[in-house]
Every structure is written in structure tokens, then in C-alpha cells.
Amino acid sequence: CVQHSVIGTMVYEKAKSKPLTKEERRLQVLLNNRDVHLSMYTTCYRSGGKYVGTCKGGVPHGFGKRYFVSGDWYEGDWKLGKAHGCGVYFEAATHTTYDGEWRLGMRDGEGSSCRTFLGNSVEYYGRWEKDKQHGEGTVTWTNGSDRVMKGEWKHGELIKVHEDRSGFNFGSGFVESSRKLDFPSSWTDAQLAELAV
Template identity: 35%
Template sequence: MPEQTKQVWLLARLCLRLKSSTLMLIIIIFLKNVQESSGETLKYDDGSTYIGEVRNGKPNGKGFITGRPGSKWAGRSYDGDWVDGKIHGFGVYKNLSGDIYAGQWKFDKAHGKGFMKWASGSSYDGDWVDNKRHGFGVSKDGAIYAGQWKFGKRHGKGFYKWSPGSKCAGDSYDGDWKDDKRTGFGVYRYSSGASYDGYFVDGKKRGLRIKN
């Protein structure tokens, strides 16, 4: 990858972190223009268009794809690495809803390190396996969770802080999780300063160990 393009990829990730959708769009257009100036064009029967490096009639290397209304890629785009016609390596993907993923891919699936920014404003930065959050990552949707994940669910050790304005605003939990629920040993801290450290099952306290 040329040094200039590497720098743009790094800037793209920073823009996602800073919630700068306008600058992100500028970067995607820039990358598209870079590839238009040096790559081949593949036009598919469904109306999708690929611009970039090609080998044996398939996208291979760096390339950009999008599509007109009614095509497979209508309203969606991907700019990044390809191997034998599949998304593989590093790239930026945007779907019809406006969600953006920037990170590593393995044969058309988010796999490795990646940052996802949903159109709703929620985000996730961390490990992915087969399009699911898996490993360690940080999610933000008003509330914040930093910890382990297993196939899209909070599972293992993790820290959670409730969002401002919620029923439990200011409270936090640090401990074990299973299938998206507080299960195992953990410490629950109240906004009042009191805390509970003990066992949880399906998100509920089991036993009383409250400290003031």
C-alpha cells in the first residue's frame, strides 16, 4: 500500500472516533478518486461497479465498489483490500443504513480488529470474528462497556457504566458476564457511593454484601 494511502486509512479511523461523518465521506471520495485514476473498471450485470486492481477477471488488491439503485451494492460501498473477488484484508464498508465499519476482513466478514459506527451514534472498537464482536472490545451507546465478548454478547470479564439520564445513571458494574447478563462475581457501585460486591445470576444480586 502506498504511504499516502496508509496515512488516509489511519485518518479515516480517527474520523470515525471523532464522529466526523463529513470528513469520512471526503476521505472515501478521495480514495475512490485515487483508484479511479489507476485501476480497472468492472461493471456487473446487476448494476454494481468495481474500480481498482484486477487479476484473472476478479477484484484483487485495492479497490472500490458501489452500485446503482436495484443492484446488489445499491446504497452500499466498500473501499479496501480484495482477494479473488472477496473482501479480505483492511477496508471501509458503509451499508444502506449509514453504518460504517473500518477494519480487518476475512473473506467478506469483519474479522480481526475493527471499529464500527452505527448511524444511531453507537459504536464498538475491538475484536471481531465472523461478523460478530468476539474477544475484547469497547462499546458505547450512551452507556459504556469495556471487556470481553463472545459471538456478539458480553461474556467474560467486563466493566459497564450506565448512561446519563438512565434509571441507573452514575452506577457501574465490574465483574463477570455470561450471555449478555451479569453472572458470576462482581462489584456494583452506586452513584451514592455505596457498593455491593458479591455474586450475580442473570443480572440479579445473590446474597447481600453492601458497603457504605
């Protein structure tokens, strides 16, 4: 995913606007000269969140960053008001960061989700579909043991484990499992610590 930088903003609060700064006017001229029909905005939501980035038709479209009242934020590509393309989402309550591909507001494609807890972390890297792990993926724990597990997920459930860092193959290469791994935000710190042992 390619990172972008946002220059200049237009502020909207409760349908009142502030005049553009010199930098914002310069950016608007650049956008107009390139025949780009996007505008730069800082939009404050009644919920207390805000969006800084490009818009089309009054909704986030192009590139921007959305701040939520909870402390969560998303920075990346937008399409008609939804995360779409490449982007990073940070969930403040669980200290979880997802960096990867999005489709229509959901994690979809290649991506990495990392949760930090008690000085340790657990990371899933692999395929996502409709906001759930789906396909090949790897889970890495960093707690001194640096345990690594490769497997296959289907609709968020771990269905096959290929091997761990020791190279030990489970069963005849796979283990069928009904154990659901809602990685990572639904796990408690105690559950994560137990899995890392």
C-alpha cells in the first residue's frame, strides 16, 4: 500500500464553513488544473469525530483520515464514503492495528492485524474476506518465545494448522478444527497470553 500525505483543509461544522487558507486555495487550484473533481475537507461530525481528506459529492473519496470519538482512526483510500483500497485502521480500546487492503468498508485482500498487550503482541498476516480471516495466514506471538503458526482460515475460523516455528507438522500436515479464532479484538489479554505459551 502506498502512503499519501494530505495538504490543506476546508472546515465544516454544522453547515457553517470557514474561509480557505492560502495553502488550501493553492491546493484547490492544483486540483482544478489537473481536472480532478475532488475537494479537500476537514469535516466535523456531530458524533464528535472528524474527517480530513479528499471528498467527492460531500463524502470521503480519494485519500483521507477519519478520527472517531472512541479514539479509533482510519487513514487511507476511500470510495464513496467507505474505506476502499489500502489503509490503516487503529482500534484504541484493544490497541489493534490493521494495515492492508479494504473493500467497501471491510478488510478484504492481503493484510496484517497486530494487537499489543502487556508489552507483548500477536499479529495475523494473510488473506481477509468480508472483514474476516479467509485463506492462508500466519500468526506470530512476540512474548519471548516468538511462536509462529501457519494455517488456513475460513470465514474467521482456523480450520487447518500447517506448522509452527519448530517445523512440527500437526497430524498429516493439517488439523481440522472447529475452534473459532476471532483475531484479534475479541480476545482477552489472558486468552492471548495462554495461546502464546
